[in-house]
Amino acid sequence: MSVAPEQTRLELHVNGAVTHRIFSLSDPDRVVLDIPEARLTGELPPADPQDPLLVGLRSGVRDQGELRVVMDLKQPVRVKSFPLNPEGGQGHRLVVELIPKDKGPASQRGGQPGAGAPAARGRSPAARPVLVAIDAGHGGKDPGAIGSGGTNEKNLTLAIARRLAVLVDKEPGMRPLMIRDADVFVHLHERIQKAREAKADLFISIHADAFTNPNVRGSSVFTLSERGATSEAAKWLADRENSADLVGGVDLKSSDDVLANVLLNMSQNATLEHSGEAAGAVLRNLSRLGDTHRAQVQKAGFVVLKSPDIPSMLVETAFISNPEEEARLTTPAHQQRLAEAILSGIKAYFRKYPPPGTGAAKVSGAGAGRSHVIQAGDTLSSIAKRYGVSLSALRSANRLEGDQIRVGQALALPEGG
Numbered sequence: 001m002s003v004a005p006e007q008t009r010l011e012l013h014v015n016g017a018v019t020h021r022i023f024s025l026s027d028p029d030r031v032v033l034d035i036p037e038a039r040l041t042g043e044l045p046p047a048d049p050q051d052p053l054l055v056g057l058r059s060g061v062r063d064q065g066e067l068r069v070v071m072d073l074k075q076p077v078r079v080k081s082f083p084l085n086p087e088g089g090q091g092h093r094l095v096v097e098l099i100p101k102d103k104g105p106a107s108q109r110g111g112q113p114g115a116g117a118p119a120a121r122g123r124s125p126a127a128r129p130v131l132v133a134i135d136a137g138h139g140g141k142d143p144g145a146i147g148s149g150g151t152n153e154k155n156l157t158l159a160i161a162r163r164l165a166v167l168v169d170k171e172p173g174m175r176p177l178m179i180r181d182a183d184v185f186v187h188l189h190e191r192i193q194k195a196r197e198a199k200a201d202l203f204i205s206i207h208a209d210a211f212t213n214p215n216v217r218g219s220s221v222f223t224l225s226e227r228g229a230t231s232e233a234a235k236w237l238a239d240r241e242n243s244a245d246l247v248g249g250v251d252l253k254s255s256d257d258v259l260a261n262v263l264l265n266m267s268q269n270a271t272l273e274h275s276g277e278a279a280g281a282v283l284r285n286l287s288r289l290g291d292t293h294r295a296q297v298q299k300a301g302f303v304v305l306k307s308p309d310i311p312s313m314l315v316e317t318a319f320i321s322n323p324e325e326e327a328r329l330t331t332p333a334h335q336q337r338l339a340e341a342i343l344s345g346i347k348a349y350f351r352k353y354p355p356p357g358t359g360a361a362k363v364s365g366a367g368a369g370r371s372h373v374i375q376a377g378d379t380l381s382s383i384a385k386r387y388g389v390s391l392s393a394l395r396s397a398n399r400l401e402g403d404q405i406r407v408g409q410a411l412a413l414p415e416g417g
Helices: 105-110 153-170 186-197 225-238 257-289 323-329 332-352 380-387 391-398
Strands: 002-004 007-013 019-024 030-035 052-062 067-073 075-085 091-099 132-138 172-178 202-209 222-226 298-300 312-319 370-371 410-412
Touching: 019 075, 030 075, 030 091, 052 380, 067 091, 132 153, 132 186, 153 172, 153 202, 153 312, 153 332, 186 202, 202 332, 222 257, 257 312, 257 332, 312 323, 323 332, 380 391, 391 410
Parallel strands: 132 172, 132 202, 202 312, 222 298
Antiparallel strands: 002 007, 007 091, 019 030, 030 067, 052 067, 075 091, 222 312, 370 410
8 A cells, every 4th residue: 555645545466357346435434345256365454644545444245255345534535446467576456546536735634633543524623514505496588387376486486595595594504505596597407517516415496386277286395216317327427527526536437337337326326315315304394384295205307406416306385376375475474484494304404414524413503513324334443443532432422331333323423532
């Protein structure tokens, strides 16, 4: 293993040509390498305490004899992996290169904590805020649906979006991103791109539904259908040159077609799962406000939901084609109640799934500190080591009598030892 400011390089010596797959995971940041039908001989090298990227290496054998090597990280990275054929007296090798996403001074801070302690997530005095992209549907030359009283959907969605943005901005550790904040036309894919460029943590598109039957009523929440996700994946894969950071830092540009497809599917599956969690939380809060058109989150192929790396939902606040609901949508009081219900769902989602490196733990207003959501393969001791805290402090902070934990459980991380 070699360490340089611009990258960390790991070479695995193998008996022959091997297939492998590699992908990134977050919260906590790590890279996972799987090699089918393989065994590790010897021990993995220890991480250099001054390495700005790597906390440590661990391995295990999974089902059907697949070797898994996990690289625990101090920050998000881009990944490159490739085989080397025998040359210069060396046999077959598999190379993994970890490259900092941010090559500025922040990426060089990993070696600063004393006594070789890993960089602790959330210790920074200025954790970044959670960024919520708020998309007011339609706009400009596109009025959207028009109610029987002549109300344009584009005006209602902008009014509700602005109220939601004000509420989000008041929340500690949260910040809004308005996709449009005026009566302007924005192409659907431009809306996605704006959110991705800003690295939004959640995307919410606000609309008011319409139907031929004026008696139909109620709010609905949509996430992307699997069919819509599949068609969009093909477009992203066709443009790999411009989507190197698409799947959690893994460089699709350097991956073969099969691996790129697997990686993108994994990223999309995780995004769809989180979209469903967030949408469900919003729908539950809307149902307390009034009628819902469907009791469950709906799935559809809306273009604005097709970002493969941002949990996204589309909220149909009511049926503008229903005269009673149209009249209610035009009142500032009801617009405010809708915005408050959506915000409550957002907060519930981020309490359960705080994005790494953010102040999301403060969203609840309870003053909670850092947290870690248990992933498969985690142990209490590995979590304590990763965050530079003692086992006893970790047990005490979570009222644990032993070391038993479960996947999906959120652990509070104590400050200090």
